[in-house]
Amino acid sequence: MSERDNMKTKDKTVLGLELERFRFSRALRDTLAGIDLSLEPGSLTAIVGGSGSGKSTLGAVLAGMLPRHDGDELEATLRLAGREIRHGAGSGVRIDPVGWARQVGMLPQDARHYLSGVRETVEEELALGLENAGVPRTQMRARIAALADRLGLHALMDRDPGKLSGGQERLVALAALALGEAPVLVLDEPLAGLDTAAAARVCALVGRLRSEGTAVVLLTRFMDQLAAGADHVLSLREGSCHEVEYVAPTARAAAPPVRRPVADGPALLEFSGIDLGYRGSAGSVVAGLDLQLRAGECVALAGPNGTGKTTVLKAAAGLMRPAAGEVAGSASSGGSVGLLLQNPVDQLFERTVRREVAFGLPKRAPQAARIPEVLASLGLADEAETHPYELPASARRLVALATVLVREPTVLLLDEPTEALDADGLALLHTAIETVLDRGGAVLLATHDEAFMAATAHRVHRMGPAAPARI
CATH class of the missing domain: 3.40.50.300 (P-loop containing nucleotide triphosphate hydrolases)
Structure with missing residues (x-):
């Protein structure tokens, strides 16, 4: 990217990150190093990497969840909502998690961690964030009903969130996150455990959110259908990002079938x-x-x-x-x-x-x-x-x-x-x-x-x- 193009990108950036290094407390090496991200409104950035590559850690940095304590070492500059926050040795920077979450929402890999665990029904769970934000009841119900339509959640509204299947749990967590209307969403493996129809509804929802100006970061192990419309595809290896060309998803290479069972086995x-x-x-x-x-x-x-x-x-x-x-x-x-x-x-x-x-x-x-x-x-x-x-x-x-x-x-x-x-x-x-x-x-x-x-x-x-x- 030319310097001129880079200037234009920064002018439109809703969230920017210039990360020199991040290391967990007592770790022997950096988890992340040399990462530069600029997210524009309505963009989709897919970050692809294997287990241990640092995807979830990068998502937590973007979402303001890291560093968690004084032992974690972060040298980075974050630009969000017109503010610049510099993390570095001795800086003592502390991020207001509530204020940050209004700007950057994150769906964790374990979607259960996003749910409160204190609400008796899915409908009450979805209302929790809106209640805390002081949204009028009539408007709250309309927003919940509209999102339930898009994600096919109406049959779950009276269910106990603690008794959902893993895929249903992920859909509810994503719905609760989307209702917050944060300008930036970080989604860690959002299609994991979803059936084909549910995955299609999630892809459609992400498309709608982008059309409304939401910037989305997708963290994933494999190139999947959600990454198909990505503006940028970044490969994350050993803590460093490199932009790559998008390749249409293909079926993962399958291991040879296991041996056939004995027909008359007990x-x-x-x-x-x-x-x-x-x-x-x-x-x-x-x-x-x-x-x-x-x-x-x-x-x-x-x-x-x-x-x-x-x-x-x-x-x-x-x-x-x-x-x-x-x-x-x-x-x-x-x-x-x-x-x-x-x-x-x-x-x-x-x-x-x-x-x-x-x-x-x-x-x-x-x-x-x-x-x-x-x-x-x-x-x-x-x-x-x-x-x-x-x-x-x-x-x-x-x-x-x-x-x-x-x-x-x-x-x-x-x-x-x-x-x-x-x-x-x-x-x-x-x-x-x-x-x-x-x-x-x-x-x-x-x-x-x-x-x-x-x-x-x-x-x-x-x-x-x-x-x-x-x-």
Whole structure:
């Protein structure tokens, strides 16, 4: 870009960042270095990078969330709403988080963190920010109803936000963020866990927001449909950004399919006419499900958000009792079942990776001796003494997977296992699944990732809303 063009860009900049370096407290090297961003009204900037590249950290800097404390080191100049803020050694700069959030809103990778956790319904959750801003009630209801139309949320308005599926949770968080009408939005993996229809609605919403002048920053692992209209595509590697030409998204390279199951393998998990629902729900989430999982096979559960995929996995793990029908081979009947939850935050609580994977295992148990082997198989051997929350999102998901695999489950249950995984993480996941199948186990997974299903599943069972499902 010429100096003249650069001057024009700065004149129209709604948010500018000149970042020399950022380093977390006690880190041995900089997480980010040498980044220069200028965001114009209505622009879309896609920042693409693998796990650990610094995407989420960069988003948190833009959103005024970093540095968090005196130990974090940031040397940068931010220009926002006519103000210039200089971070540097001894500057003592503190950003007003409430005032900053009015200008820059951020949807975190874990969308749950954006929700308050104190509202009883989705409608009340969406109203929270508007209430705090003093928006008149009539105007508030009109804005919420209009956004619910665009994102297809009307069926969720009376639901408890704490009982939504992962994809529904992300849609609600994005709606709450959009209602704030901040001039700049930073979206960290906004399409993760969404079905095709929901992803299309999000893309349409982002397009509308841009047409109204909102500048959008997209943080993503892969070039996806939301990045298709990006004004700038930046590759983030080892903390540094480089602009690249946009390449139309193509299907991710899939690993070779796992070996075909033995046709007459024994049934390891079987659902017979089961109905599943939650207390207080108007009806069943899953009705009349018949499904059999045999040794050596991988079966995928697919379908729109909210059709009960996670609910089926919970029943298989013995965490839910069906209102009708029977589950055979689940944990409730003594089967060896391991469940990887959709959100690793629900599964990680120890202070090192090694302690996390060893949790609950007797020291002399055969599984305890396998901990180094399992960590090595998932590329975590060098992270054994690291706190799980100091790892990037892809590695955290693999740590959660390690806590399951170390117990050598006969049936492995995976809920949206590809979320947050970069290309290396996906390859490790494929290998882990093959290992379970090779030893005569079986895998039941829930996912919206069609490429992953094509490469991994022997059968795909597509679920519909509250309709009897047969296979």
